[in-house]
Amino acid sequence: xxxxxxxxxxxxxxxxxxxxxxxxxxxxxxxxxxxxxxxxxxxxxxxxxxxxxxxxxxxxxxxxxxxxxxxxxxxxxxxxxxxxxxxxxxxxxxxxxxxxxxxxxxxxxxxxxxxxxxxxxxxxxxxxxxxxxxxxxxxxxxxxxxxxxxxxxxxxxxxxxxxxxxxxxxxxxxxxxxxxxxxxxxxxxxxxxxxxxxxxxxxxxxxxxxxxxxxxxxxxxxxxxxxxxxxxxxxxxxxxxxxxxxxxxxxxxxxxxxxxxxxxxxxxxxxxxxxxxxxxxxxxxxxxxxxxxxxxxxxxxxxxxxxxxxxxxxxxxxxxxxxxxxxxxxxxxxxxxxxxxxxxxxxxxxxxxxxxxxxxxxxxxxxxxxxxxxxxxxxxxxxxxxxxxxxxxxxxxxxxxxxxxxxxxxxxxxxxxxxxxxxxxxxxxxxxxxxxxxxxxxxxxxxxxxxxxxxxxxxxxxxxxxxxxxxxxxxxxxxxxxxxxxxxxxxxxxxxxxxxxxxxxxxxxxxxxxxxxxxxxxxxxxxxxxxxxxxxxxxxxxxxxxxxxxxxxxxxxxxxxxxxxxxxxxxxxxxxxxxxxxxxxxxxxxxxxxxxxxxxxxx
Amino acid sequence: xxxxxxxxxxxxxxxxxxxxxxxxxxxxxxxxxxxxxxxxxxxxxxxxxxxxxxxxxxxxxxxxxxxxxxxxxxxxxxxxxxxxxxxxxxxxxxxxxxxxxxxxxxxxxxxxxxxxxxxxxxxxxxxxxxxxxxxxxxxxxxxxxxxxxxxxxxxxxxxxxxxxxxxxxxxx
Numbered sequence: 001x002x003x004x005x006x007x008x009x010x011x012x013x014x015x016x017x018x019x020x021x022x023x024x025x026x027x028x029x030x031x032x033x034x035x036x037x038x039x040x041x042x043x044x045x046x047x048x049x050x051x052x053x054x055x056x057x058x059x060x061x062x063x064x065x066x067x068x069x070x071x072x073x074x075x076x077x078x079x080x081x082x083x084x085x086x087x088x089x090x091x092x093x094x095x096x097x098x099x100x101x102x103x104x105x106x107x108x109x110x111x112x113x114x115x116x117x118x119x120x121x122x123x124x125x126x127x128x129x130x131x132x133x134x135x136x137x138x139x140x141x142x143x144x145x146x147x148x149x150x151x152x153x154x155x156x157x158x159x160x161x162x163x164x165x166x167x168x169x170x171x172x173x174x175x176x177x178x179x180x181x182x183x184x185x186x187x188x189x190x191x192x193x194x195x196x197x198x199x200x201x202x203x204x205x206x207x208x209x210x211x212x213x214x215x216x217x218x219x220x221x222x223x224x225x226x227x228x229x230x231x232x233x234x235x236x237x238x239x240x241x242x243x244x245x246x247x248x249x250x251x252x253x254x255x256x257x258x259x260x261x262x263x264x265x266x267x268x269x270x271x272x273x274x275x276x277x278x279x280x281x282x283x284x285x286x287x288x289x290x291x292x293x294x295x296x297x298x299x300x301x302x303x304x305x306x307x308x309x310x311x312x313x314x315x316x317x318x319x320x321x322x323x324x325x326x327x328x329x330x331x332x333x334x335x336x337x338x339x340x341x342x343x344x345x346x347x348x349x350x351x352x353x354x355x356x357x358x359x360x361x362x363x364x365x366x367x368x369x370x371x372x373x374x375x376x377x378x379x380x381x382x383x384x385x386x387x388x389x390x391x392x393x394x395x396x397x398x399x400x401x402x403x404x405x406x407x408x409x410x411x412x413x414x415x416x417x418x419x420x421x422x423x424x425x426x427x428x429x430x431x432x433x434x435x436x437x438x439x440x441x442x443x444x445x446x447x448x449x450x451x452x453x454x455x456x457x458x459x460x461x462x463x464x465x466x467x468x469x470x471x472x473x474x475x476x477x478x479x480x481x482x483x484x485x486x487x488x489x490x491x492x493x494x495x496x497x498x499x500x501x502x503x504x505x506x507x508x509x510x511x512x513x514x515x516x517x518x519x520x521x522x523x524x525x526x527x528x529x530x531x532x533x534x535x536x537x538x539x540x541x542x543x544x545x546x547x548x549x550x551x552x553x554x555x556x557x558x559x560x561x562x563x564x565x566x567x568x569x570x571x572x573x574x575x576x577x578x579x580x581x582x583x584x585x586x587x588x589x590x591x592x593x594x595x596x597x598x599x600x601x602x603x
Numbered sequence: 604x605x606x607x608x609x610x611x612x613x614x615x616x617x618x619x620x621x622x623x624x625x626x627x628x629x630x631x632x633x634x635x636x637x638x639x640x641x642x643x644x645x646x647x648x649x650x651x652x653x654x655x656x657x658x659x660x661x662x663x664x665x666x667x668x669x670x671x672x673x674x675x676x677x678x679x680x681x682x683x684x685x686x687x688x689x690x691x692x693x694x695x696x697x698x699x700x701x702x703x704x705x706x707x708x709x710x711x712x713x714x715x716x717x718x719x720x721x722x723x724x725x726x727x728x729x730x731x732x733x734x735x736x737x738x739x740x741x742x743x744x745x746x747x748x749x750x751x752x753x754x755x756x757x758x759x760x761x762x763x764x765x766x767x768x769x770x771x772x773x774x775x
Binding site: 165 | 621622625626629630633637668671675676679680681682683684
């Protein structure tokens with residue numbers, strides 16, 4: 001009777017459920033469809049609640065780090081917020097690498113971590129870790145829920161924080177008693193957040209200044225990054241329209257690939273340490289640079305005091321702390337990339353000043369000359385039994401997947417294969433390219449591909465891998481088998497940690513200290529052990545058949561592509577060098593600096 | 604082209620209005636240590652109980668670019684409401700309080716008391732062999748007083764760090 005009374009007095013009281021049930025209800029209200037997770041003692045109440053419902057699907061990974069990367073792949077390929085569920089202690093600490101990866105690459109995630117009951121916090125209890133302390137510098141924000149009545153509010157707030165402004169990972173640490181105790185539910189709040197309200201609409205005066213500078217540009221460049229992809233498909237479309245309308249050349253960062261069609265003649269390829277000759281020289285020699293959603297990362301700028309020395313720099317970013325962090329800019333624009341690009345398009349039309357199209361045409365002639373160097377050229381023997389060049393393997397993978405006409409999404413691990421994939425695989429749409437850019441996490445690609453395949457069950461999802469990186473999360477082959485995910489793992493196997501080997505060759509006198517992998521597994525049999533299909537190409541005449549067979553296979557595949565062990569990634573700007581101090585490959589025989597200055601005089 | 608970068612260091616007094624929640628101070632301190640910024644002084648206390656807000660005052664130093672970066676980094680922390688660079692946004696007042704223990708006898712003791720009077724420090728505790736002075740003022744003034752006490756039996760100093768506020772009608 002007293003219960004009935006309480007219910008009539010306080011309607012919310014009738015709505016009390018266990019904390020775990022409230023949590024799942026909040027996730028549903030946030031539109032969550034999939035959770036990537038791994039159970040453990042302190043999250044058992046959540047797993048019990050998951051068992052009792054069928055709206056949200058749970059994907060059981062084999063390691064918590066993989067859960068986070070899978071959620072990243074899911075988020076990056078859909079534009080939605082990825083959700084992770086791990087237990088306390090080791091569950092949470094295993095997730096840290098993935099969280100930092102998501103922070104560096106601005107991927108929206110909510111990671112639910114179990115915690116020991118509130119009365120045991122601080123007691124060095126079994127599987128206790130100071131999760132909020134450990135993850136503070138690895139997340140955009142984190143919460144420890146200490147009161148049941150805060151639970152629903154915190155979950156909604158976490159999703160808001162994860163996806164707003166510059167996206168990032170958010171941790172919610174959930175003590176077990178909070179999951180068991182009855183908690184009230186509250187829906188998605190309509191009021192704005194108390195303190196976190198990122199600016200998305202730019203200052204109109206800055207847009208006018210930017211367009212004025214762009215109209216006067218004689219040697220312009222548009223440099224775009226992952227921010228355009230985070231701003232949604234419409235932002236990529238606006239970028240494409242702006243580049244075409246202005247007639248400017250454009251280049252993209254590793255994270256930005258796909259925001260502008262890679263096969264378009266106005267695209268100069270990726271820039272930076274392993275960017276193209278033409279992209280880097282254009283950056284070095286430009287007079288006006290429009291940076292949209294990129295952060296002047298050190299892999300992009302090279303030596304900072306020699307970076308694009310003569311340009312007026314316009315920087316569009318949603319994160320004010322990215323402005324003037326590494327490079328001093330002239331016209332900062334704070335806002336969402338999509339909104340800013342639309343504003344720039346409108347202002348470009350509204351400004352009656354003609355653009356310097358004649359000078360820009362001259363700039364394009366210079367670019368054509370730089371392009372003539374053909375910096376990505378390589379020589380592939382076609383002899384029977386000939387060694388496969390890794391570049392050729394990627395090129396054929398691209399061409400043969402394109403022939404199928406299927407939607408193709410690519411993830412990578414980290415190293416040489418990642419750079420070759422960025423250079424030779426062409427993306428014509430955003431959200432098709434998943435790679436660990438900022439943190440450079442080996443072991444990212446396979447779990448990320450898993451998350452992508454969950455979100456795109458009918459698409460062709462390929463993890464371009466190296467034989468070293470793939471072993472860092474190889475256990476996820478079991479997850480692929482459990483959920484029948486037909487992910488293709490395309491290993492460029494050179495038996496070395498190739499990027500380490502390359503640096504040792506160029507910078508450490510060819511002393512290949514610990515970069516050779518002795519006793520690699522037999523990847524064909526490894527695939528079979530995990531209920532997948534293994535295949536191998538040892539010479540160039542076998543390559544196409546293996547790729548075709550891999551694409552056609554309805555199951556998970558590991559394709560072990562044995563490639564030239566000594567191949568290096570070129571072009572390369574050595575660490576600490578300037579853009580015009582690029583090293584070209586063996587076939588070129590000259591350094592960029594030799595022609596840069598005279599090249600610039602021409603324009 | 605951007606104007607030449609001013610590479611000289613300056614001191615900045617930054618006030619931050621934050622949500623009074625667990626871990627907010629750790630976030631601010633972690634930001635400074637993680638990114639290698641200096642903290643010369645830091646104070647924190649709740650200031651708006653009814654709205655649950657605290658104020659953090661930080662004295663830091665760095666190049667203009669670093670200080671701008673510090674402000675931007677602070678401002679993007681989720682529980683931060685407002686960041687004010689008091690050094691740049693007009694005149695401001697910065698004060699700190701110190702408790703200074705001096706243990707001496709004879710002439711030194713008499714001299715310490717005379718100087719305390721000249722500096723308007725208050726005696727808040729006295730024994731036959733010691734004084735504790737309470738003093739409020741700018742960091743420089745406190746430094747000067749502490750230096751004077753050194754040869755006169757300075758035994759221990761406890762300082763609050765800087766609390767700062769803008770002059771006039773301007774509020775954070």
